[in-house]
Amino acid sequence: MVFLSVRSSHRRRYVMLFLSICGVIIYRQISGQTGKMKINRREGLSVNSSQFTLGGKPFRILGGSLHYFRVPRAYWKDRMMKMKACGINTLTTQVPWNLHEPRRGDFQFRGGLDLEAFLLQASDLGLWVILRPGPYIRSELDLGGLPSWLLRDRAMRLRTTYPGFTGALDGFLDKLIPKVVPLQFKKGGPVIAVQVENEYGSFATDSNYMKFLKEAVQSRGISELLLTSDTHEGLMSGGVNGVFRSLNLRKLNHDDISYLEAMQPNSPVLVMEFWTGWYDGWGDLHHIFPAEDMLSAVREILRRGMSINLHMFHGGTNFGFVSGAVSSPSYKPLVTSYDYDAPLSEGGDYTPKYHLLRDLFSRYRDEPLPALPALRWREDYEEAIMYQHLSLWDALPFTLxxxxxxxxxxxxxxxxxxxxxxxxxxxxxxxxxxxxxxxxxxxxxxxxxxxxxxxxxxxxxxxxxxxxxxxxxxxxxxxxxxxxxxxxxxxxxxxxxxxxxxxxxxxxxxxxxxxxxxxxxDMTQSFIDSLYRAPWKTLPNKPSFPGFFQGRLFVDGYPSDAFVKLPGWTKGVLFINGQNLGRYWDVGPQQGLYLPGPTLNSGINQVIVFEEQEGDFKVQFEDTPDLGMTVDIQ
Incomplete structure (x- = not known):
C-alpha cells in the first residue's frame, strides 16, 4: 500500500520498477496474435534468421513515428489510441537533445518533455517502443536536434569523437539513459530497441564515433537490441559491429533490399523510416505523397515479410522556433507545420492514408482492431481584433x-x-x-x-x-x-x-x-509575459513596424482546437497566452497555424502578434487547416 501515498504519475513508475525487480510475468498481445499469451521477459527483441522474435515468439514490427515534443501532452493518449486503432504495434520516437538541455547542465524533463510519462503512456495502451535518442536525430529540427550552445566552441566538430562534443554528450546521456533503463522490455517496460545515432552514413567523418556511441549507451545500462538506420548510400559507413542495420526509403527498390541482405545475411529486414510524406520549406508548395502510391509500397514491404515503421505516422507541429532548414541547393527555412502529409494529420484527423493502412494492417492481425477514437471538435472562433500596439523599440527595455x-x-x-x-x-x-x-x-x-x-x-x-x-x-x-x-x-x-x-x-x-x-x-514566454508591464498604446491608424500587436480571443465554454489565419499580415510570430505557436509568412505555403485547445482558457485569451513589416490588425480562427497549394513528391 506504499504506492497510495504518492501521486498517481509516480505510483505508476514505482509499479513498473517493482515488476521489473520481481521478474513478474505480465501479459500482452504481440503483433496481432490471438488471445493473451505469456511474455518471456528474459528475451527481448532478437534477430532470428529471417524474422524478429520478442519474448521468444515471432514478431513483426508494424511501427509508426510519433514525437512527443511535437504534440501537446494532453493529446499524447489520443494520438496513441489512433495508432493502435490503425493496427500499429510499435511506436517510435526521437529525443531532442536541444530541448531537453537548452542550457548546458540545465535539464528539462517535465511537462511536454516528460519522456518517462510518454513511454509509460505507450505501455499503458499496449504499444511497444523503439527509442531513437540520437544524439543527432535530424527530424527537420534546428541543428538536427543538437543544442546551439555547442557552437560556442570555435573548434567544435559535431557528431565526432572531438572531446568538446563527447564531453557535452556524456553529460546529457548521464541524465537521459537512467530514465530509460527501467523501462526496457527485459525490465518490464515497453522499450524493445534503441537506435544509435541517425543516418550517420551520410555524414561519416569519424570512424570511431559509432563505436563510442555504442559503448556509451551500453555502459549506462541499455541491454535491448541496438540498431542504426540509413539510406542505401549510408548503410556501410553508418553501421557498427554488433548493431542491427535498418533502411530508410520511400520507394521500394530491389537493389536497396538486396544490398542490405548481402551486408546483413540471415537477418530480418526493417524499413526503419518509410517516408509517408515530406516536409515543406517557406516559399515552396506543400508536398504530398499520393495515398495509392504509399499503400502500394507498404503492401509490397509486408508481402515480402519485412517489418516497417511509418515515418511519420503523425507529424505534429514545430511549435516555437524549433524548425530547421535546408542548405541545398540554397538555404531555405522550414515551415511551422510538421503535418508531413502523414496518415494522421497535424490536428489529429484521419486521412485517406490512415483508412487504407488500417484496412491493410487488419489483414496481418487475427483479432479485430479497436474502434476508431472519436475526433475532437474544432471551433471557428470570432476573430480577434488588435487594439493595442507596442513598437519594437519600446519593447527593448524588457529584453535581456x-x-x-x-x-x-x-x-x-x-x-x-x-x-x-x-x-x-x-x-x-x-x-x-x-x-x-x-x-x-x-x-x-x-x-x-x-x-x-x-x-x-x-x-x-x-x-x-x-x-x-x-x-x-x-x-x-x-x-x-x-x-x-x-x-x-x-x-x-x-x-x-x-x-x-x-x-x-x-x-x-x-x-x-x-x-x-x-x-x-529570443522571445521566450517569460519575455512575452513581461510585456504586460510595457507601455502599450491604443492601436494608431499607422502603427510602426516592426511591432507587437495585442488582441483578445473569447472562448465560451470548454476550449477546442482551431487554426489561426493571418491574411494581410506579412511575416512574424504568433503568441497565444504567452505560448509561441510558431512563425507565419505570406510567401507560404502554410496559411494557418495549428492552435491546440489546451493552449486556451475558457473566457479571455491574450493574442500577441509580432509583425515585421505589415499587418491587417485582425486574426482569424477557423476549423480547417490550410497548408497551401500542393505538389506531388517526386
Missing part, C-alpha cells in the same frame, strides 16, 4: 540587458542565458553612422535582417540580397539590423558552421562597422 561589442558577434556567443548564448529568435544590432553610401553584408547575415536608419526601414539583407543603399546624411544617425535566426540547417556536413546573427563584418563604403549595442530578442 543589452551589451556592447566592438565588432558584431554571433548569437551563440552572446553573454546571456548563463553563458549559453542565444539559441533562437531575433537579435537587434545597432551602431552609429555619419554618412550614406553602399552597405554590404557579404554573407555575414544569418539568416535575414531588416535594416533601419533612425528607425526608418531601408531594406532587407538575406542570402540573395547582400547590398543596400544608405541615404545620404552627415549627421550622426543610428543604423539598426534586426536579424532573425530562421532555423539552423538540420542536415549538412557544414553543421559546425551554423552560427546565427551577424557572423562577420558589415561594410559601409569599404569600412567595417564597429561599436555595436546588441539586444537579445
Amino acid at each position: 540587458e543589452s551589451f556592447k561589442s566592438q565588432a558584431p558577434i554571433n548569437m551563440e556567443d552572446f553573454p546571456v542565458n548563463g553563458g549559453n548564448g542565444q539559441a533562437y529568435g531575433y537579435a537587434l544590432y545597432e551602431t552609429t553612422i555619419t554618412s550614406g553610401g553602399f552597405l554590404r553584408c557579404g554573407g555575414s547575415i544569418r539568416d535575414r535582417a531588416l535594416v533601419f536608419v533612425n528607425r526608418s526601414f531601408i531594406g532587407i539583407f538575406n542570402y540573395k540580397t547582400v547590398e543596400l543603399a544608405v541615404p545620404d546624411g552627415k549627421e550622426e544617425r543610428t543604423l539598426s539590423f534586426l536579424v532573425e535566426n530562421c532555423g539552423r540547417v538540420h542536415f549538412s556536413k557544414a553543421m559546425d558552421q551554423q552560427r546565427k546573427g551577424i557572423v562577420g563584418d558589415i561594410i559601409l563604403n569599404s569600412i567595417p562597422l564597429t561599436d555595436f549595442v546588441i539586444y537579445s530578442l
Whole structure:
C-alpha cells in the first residue's frame, strides 16, 4: 500500500520498477496474435534468421513515428489510441537533445518533455517502443536536434569523437539513459530497441564515433537490441559491429533490399523510416505523397515479410522556433507545420492514408482492431481584433540587458542565458553612422535582417540580397539590423558552421562597422509575459513596424482546437497566452497555424502578434487547416 501515498504519475513508475525487480510475468498481445499469451521477459527483441522474435515468439514490427515534443501532452493518449486503432504495434520516437538541455547542465524533463510519462503512456495502451535518442536525430529540427550552445566552441566538430562534443554528450546521456533503463522490455517496460545515432552514413567523418556511441549507451545500462538506420548510400559507413542495420526509403527498390541482405545475411529486414510524406520549406508548395502510391509500397514491404515503421505516422507541429532548414541547393527555412502529409494529420484527423493502412494492417492481425477514437471538435472562433500596439523599440527595455561589442558577434556567443548564448529568435544590432553610401553584408547575415536608419526601414539583407543603399546624411544617425535566426540547417556536413546573427563584418563604403549595442530578442514566454508591464498604446491608424500587436480571443465554454489565419499580415510570430505557436509568412505555403485547445482558457485569451513589416490588425480562427497549394513528391 506504499504506492497510495504518492501521486498517481509516480505510483505508476514505482509499479513498473517493482515488476521489473520481481521478474513478474505480465501479459500482452504481440503483433496481432490471438488471445493473451505469456511474455518471456528474459528475451527481448532478437534477430532470428529471417524474422524478429520478442519474448521468444515471432514478431513483426508494424511501427509508426510519433514525437512527443511535437504534440501537446494532453493529446499524447489520443494520438496513441489512433495508432493502435490503425493496427500499429510499435511506436517510435526521437529525443531532442536541444530541448531537453537548452542550457548546458540545465535539464528539462517535465511537462511536454516528460519522456518517462510518454513511454509509460505507450505501455499503458499496449504499444511497444523503439527509442531513437540520437544524439543527432535530424527530424527537420534546428541543428538536427543538437543544442546551439555547442557552437560556442570555435573548434567544435559535431557528431565526432572531438572531446568538446563527447564531453557535452556524456553529460546529457548521464541524465537521459537512467530514465530509460527501467523501462526496457527485459525490465518490464515497453522499450524493445534503441537506435544509435541517425543516418550517420551520410555524414561519416569519424570512424570511431559509432563505436563510442555504442559503448556509451551500453555502459549506462541499455541491454535491448541496438540498431542504426540509413539510406542505401549510408548503410556501410553508418553501421557498427554488433548493431542491427535498418533502411530508410520511400520507394521500394530491389537493389536497396538486396544490398542490405548481402551486408546483413540471415537477418530480418526493417524499413526503419518509410517516408509517408515530406516536409515543406517557406516559399515552396506543400508536398504530398499520393495515398495509392504509399499503400502500394507498404503492401509490397509486408508481402515480402519485412517489418516497417511509418515515418511519420503523425507529424505534429514545430511549435516555437524549433524548425530547421535546408542548405541545398540554397538555404531555405522550414515551415511551422510538421503535418508531413502523414496518415494522421497535424490536428489529429484521419486521412485517406490512415483508412487504407488500417484496412491493410487488419489483414496481418487475427483479432479485430479497436474502434476508431472519436475526433475532437474544432471551433471557428470570432476573430480577434488588435487594439493595442507596442513598437519594437519600446519593447527593448524588457529584453535581456543589452551589451556592447566592438565588432558584431554571433548569437551563440552572446553573454546571456548563463553563458549559453542565444539559441533562437531575433537579435537587434545597432551602431552609429555619419554618412550614406553602399552597405554590404557579404554573407555575414544569418539568416535575414531588416535594416533601419533612425528607425526608418531601408531594406532587407538575406542570402540573395547582400547590398543596400544608405541615404545620404552627415549627421550622426543610428543604423539598426534586426536579424532573425530562421532555423539552423538540420542536415549538412557544414553543421559546425551554423552560427546565427551577424557572423562577420558589415561594410559601409569599404569600412567595417564597429561599436555595436546588441539586444537579445529570443522571445521566450517569460519575455512575452513581461510585456504586460510595457507601455502599450491604443492601436494608431499607422502603427510602426516592426511591432507587437495585442488582441483578445473569447472562448465560451470548454476550449477546442482551431487554426489561426493571418491574411494581410506579412511575416512574424504568433503568441497565444504567452505560448509561441510558431512563425507565419505570406510567401507560404502554410496559411494557418495549428492552435491546440489546451493552449486556451475558457473566457479571455491574450493574442500577441509580432509583425515585421505589415499587418491587417485582425486574426482569424477557423476549423480547417490550410497548408497551401500542393505538389506531388517526386
